Amino acid sequence: MNHPSQSLLPKSSWLCLALVLTVLAPFILMSHNAGAQQGALDKSEPKDITVQEVIKRFSTKEKEFKEARDHYTYRQDVKVMTLDGDTPDGNYQQVFDVTFDDKGRRIKNVVFSPQPSLQRIMMTEEDFDDIENRLPFVLTSDEIGEYDILYVGQQKQDELDTYVFDVAPKQIVGKKRYFQGRIWVDNHDFQIVETFGKTVPDNKKKKGQENLFPKFTTWREQIDGQYWFPTYTRAEDTLEFSGGGVKIREIIKYTNYRRFGSKSKITYEGQEVKKAEPGTDQKPQ
Secondary structure, three states, rough: OOOHOOOOOOOOOHHHOOOOOOOOOOOOOOOOOOOOOOOEEEEEOOOOOHHHHHHHHHHHHHHHHHHHHHHHHEEEEEEEEEEOOOOEEEEEEEEEEEEOOOOEEEEEEEEEEOOOOOOOOOOOOHHHHHHHOOOOOOOOOOHHHHHEEEEEEEEEEEHHHHEEEEEOOOOOOOOOOEEEEEEEEEOOOOOOOEEEEEOOOOEOOOOOEEOOOOEEEEEEEOOOHHHHHEEEEEEEEEEEOEEEEEEEEEEEEEEEEEOOOOOOOOEEEOOOOOOOOOOOOOOOO
């Protein structure tokens, strides 16, 4: 993908977000702009538990989290802006509810979608897929073998004590997309509570056909007393296309989590999770 001025695009083409950041070498830490209050990084090994056991436990919990979230409805508000200094000069927004039809099938219902005004960037199918599936990054026991995972240390995140890991794909297979960056795992619930990184690979085949992606931070909050669900994602970068840099801001909010009232059961640590009042807190902009 590219700047609109660099090629003629069919009217039916996707409006897409072509964002650029050079693919990082594994385990190179990117500058972190997260809003959480971070303590000092303690590089000592975990106490009373091995690093491999931590990885095993959080990847198992992440699988439970992923399966549980598939039984929740929620609202997702996506905003993408290009900036001139700090002033937006192009916007894309879509608000949609993730719900279920009368047969229990998961559906997406768009409730607000004003006419986009983006001119300096475009969005690809990969961008939309990332927004729905990879920015709320999940690393399950089924996927753990695809990644190199490096223990970094322990760190305080607000009131949480966390284990910190750097994560990178072992290899890029076909057209599959991956996460690369840093995760913070709560040392009590063994679930990811914060993610900072980007989706890979970028695609820089040639000038005018760049499909590249920004670094982002996703925060999670505890819902129904069990699961740490994503509630807020933010990306802000000056992105260097071959034709020039574009400053962007991307904000995604996930609200109104409610367990779907079907006959299906959600389990947590082998026990059925009883339906509770949903949490709707979110990170401020």
